[in-house]
Amino acid sequence: MPEMTFAQAIDYALGEAMAADERVITLGEDVAMLRRELLVRFGPSRVLQAPISEAAFLAAGVGAAMAGLRPVVEIMMVDFIAVALDALLNQATKVRAFSGGKWNVPLVVRAACGGGYGDAGQHEQCLWGLLSGMPGISVLVPSNPADAAGLMLSAIQCDEPVVFLEHKLLSDYWLDYLGRGGRETVSFDVPEAGARGEVPKPPAPVPIGKAKKAREGRDIAMFGLGVSLHRCLEAAQELEKDGISAEVVDLRSACPLDREMILSSASRTGRVLVVDEDYAGYGLSGEVAALLSEEGLKVDFARVCAEEVVPYARSLEDEVLPNRRRIREAALRLCGGSA
Amino acid sequence: MVPDVQELYRQMARMRRFEEKLAELWNRGLISGEMHLGVGEEAVAAGVLAHLEEDDAMALDHRSTPPLVGRGVNMESLLLEMMGHPDGLCGGRGGHMHLFSKERLAASSGIVGSSAPLACGFALAARQLRPGKVAVAFFGEGAANQGMLLESFNLAVAWNLPVVFVCKDNRWAITTRSRSVTGGCLLRRARSFGLRAFRVDGTRVERVWATAGKAVGRARAGRGPGFILASCPRMEGHFLGDPMLRVFREPVRQTLEIGPPLARALLSRPLAALPARALHMGIIGKALATLGVEKYVLERDPLRRAAALLSEETRRRIEDEASREVEEAARAALAAVEGR
Missing domain, CATH: 3.40.50.970 (Thiamin diphosphate (ThDP)-binding fold, Pyr/PP domains)
Structure with missing residues (x-):
């Protein structure tokens, strides 16, 4: 390839x-x-x-x-x-x-x-x-x-x-x-x-709406896509040192969502963290929460998203976009520890 | 009325020196993201701004620093903003495409064409709250194909708004030759909406000044909106680091980067398509050649043209003053950034 x-x-x-x-x-x-x-x-x-x-x-x-x-x-x-x-x-x-x-x-x-x-x-x-x-x-x-x-x-x-x-x-x-x-x-x-x-040659079609497990883990399921997926993987490595085994799923599409994989990862770990570079409100992270809720799944849920207009200054921007620190802290809170 | 060429040149020199400083700071990595300079647009900005009064409003595009400098926005706060400092004009949150000065009723936006409807709104408010005041919209000829801009032309006429639309025609929309994607003539287009439309050589500040005087004067008197089509050069490309300009500025490196993939595309199967592909390659070559000729043969610097109207001594004095002002602002801004 x-x-x-x-x-x-x-x-x-x-x-x-x-x-x-x-x-x-x-x-x-x-x-x-x-x-x-x-x-x-x-x-x-x-x-x-x-x-x-x-x-x-x-x-x-x-x-x-x-x-x-x-x-x-x-x-x-x-x-x-x-x-x-x-x-x-x-x-x-x-x-x-x-x-x-x-x-x-x-x-x-x-x-x-x-x-x-x-x-x-x-x-x-x-x-x-x-x-x-x-x-x-x-x-x-x-x-x-x-x-x-x-x-x-x-x-x-x-x-x-x-x-x-x-x-x-x-x-x-x-x-x-x-x-x-x-x-x-x-x-x-x-x-x-x-x-x-x-990249496969010739290119192989990837089915629309199929997520992909990017990392196996037991304690928490982290869902991300695009660059946020990589931030999840980076944070998962750090969480390893905290004694937390994080599963990471690449959603690959914001819509449609892969209900099956989201449900299986969520139910297995019991804890869900959605990492989304898009705005927190009325979006992907809320949709994942709604999906879990509709299925009657009781999980601990948190999200790390853009909470406001992305500011210009690099130092401010780094804090508004999901970063390793925010992801790790949210994961630790979900798992009952602290940063 | 005769223009005060010294004052016009003073403003142009301030704008130019300021943007040269921006380029320096951007190259040093102290300014992030895109940096679209208005280098080459100074005569248009200075010629129009000379007719503005307090409480007149400006809606600006992504090349907004020359008008803001010309309008007297503090240079240090602009520099701090570009460097993302909390004491910047917008607290470091807007950056160079999103500069706002409520005191001067000046707002910029990176969305192409959006300055026109904004200026209509500013003009509407002026008519009701500040009679006799006007709003000016600055935009490029690339924006003249944006629906909201053309809708604004109609709105301004239908509501008889005190607004002047200033089109800075540098002939390029990023990498696209505007003529190749534009039907008809922009001046006639504006006239067909009922706007009073003027064409002017935007490298000659004294002519811009005279033309803008008419357009702004009519709008201020409530005699209707105007449109100015001012031709000017895009001296620093679409933005700093413009890849098309890099082809000329670092030809070897760019050829090594762009060449091989293009050659592979040319020679990809089926080979029977080779003659047609050679023609397609010509489209890219022609665009680059046109840009090169405009930049290196035809380009006229508005500052040099304005300087020619002044004595050598006056020119030098004005330039020294502008340099000093910019250097002082930069020194203070850099001290604040480094002391953070």
Whole structure:
């Protein structure tokens, strides 16, 4: 299996899908430069430059998908999707329901998400909770190159709208453009296992809605995704020294959730910690709690999430985004100890 | 009326020196994230701001430091903000794309196009609470394809708001040549909404000053909103460390980085597609060549043009003063950051 960066893996899967199926196109702002290798291979009619008109080109993506194409529409950063939310909220996710199941929208929205490089909360949000709140949508958040390639492939093959989120701490080019800017004078806490790794060739689809156990443990189950998954793994190592055996599950999608795996890990350990870089309220962590509650599972529950707007200063940002210290402290509290 | 070129140049020099300091601090790693400088936009900012009064409002984009400096926001508090210090303009929580000065009614945003509707709101409040005051929106030509911006043009006319929309046309939307994704002409577009629209060479501060005087004067008198299309250069790329500019600034390293994957894409199977792919490669080459010619052949620095209107002695005195002011602010800010 060849080794790839997270970003290479996504474009590798997209390129394979475009080569296999001429209905697959990609469009968005700056794609001629961002996806220059795909532009060279497939030309400007399938790698389509868009003006800064998110509301129009995302909704056009919906129409194109309804009329037979399989568009991968890039919203540069997920924060910018706010400008174009109607296309998803009132159009893409309504078509199947309103057409009585007779018409569907095989649309992929690709966007960069997440923080950790000091750009503040208008460019560093996750928003998968907000997006997952729309019935009829899937929201994928890979944490490593193999999953990124496999989930991109599944997203393109899916007959329903899918949002594919690419964390900027894992995607080297985004981190370079937005955080590093070619400088040697700044550093970032990049989880290496997420930023680079082996990817099957040809890429293997990863089923949507299937979580993956990233670490076995007995005392507590920690659920995370994207960069938060890596923060869980880092904290789990520290907890080992505290005598706590933590299980870590990579949810891989904010929606749909893998009920089976969540329930089995939760019931086995009796303690659940959701680590979510998205906002704490009305989102993924609450959804996991509701799921456990609906199943009548009595577990000790806690969450480590973004509690406020992501601040600009790196030192403040580090505290607002889930970090090892906060995860460890929450886990110790759940397990009856203290930090 | 004749412009006070000395004062205009003084403001432009302050803006430029300040942003040169920002670039230095950013390069030293003391400023995080993206850094979009307004270097090249100083004549537009200074020419428009010269007509603003107390209690006029500004809605700004991601290149907001020149207008904030020109409006008299404290340099030290701006620098502290960029360095994420609690004593910064916004407590270190906003950073360079999200600068807010309630005292000066100035707000910036990193969402492209959002300054236009914000300025409409500022103008609405001005009409009711501060008659005779105006609001100005600054944005780039890339924002002119954003729906909310065009809706704002209509709103401003329909409500006859005291607002002036200032479009800084640097011809590039990040890496995209704006013309390649824009239909028609922006000036006619603005006129078709009923805005009084002006075109001006944004590298000539005295001309911007004259044009802005008309637009702001009309808005202030309640005679309707205006639109100024001011061409200007993007001298430091989209942001510091711009990968397209890096191709020119460190060609060997960039070629080694970008070249091999592109070559692999060119030669990937089926090889029969090679001629078509060579054409596609030309699209990337053309964009880079256009950028290079604009940057290294055609670029005109508004500061040099304004300086040419002054005596050598005056120019030097103004520049020295600006440098001193910026250095003092930077020294104080750095002392605060290092003493933390």
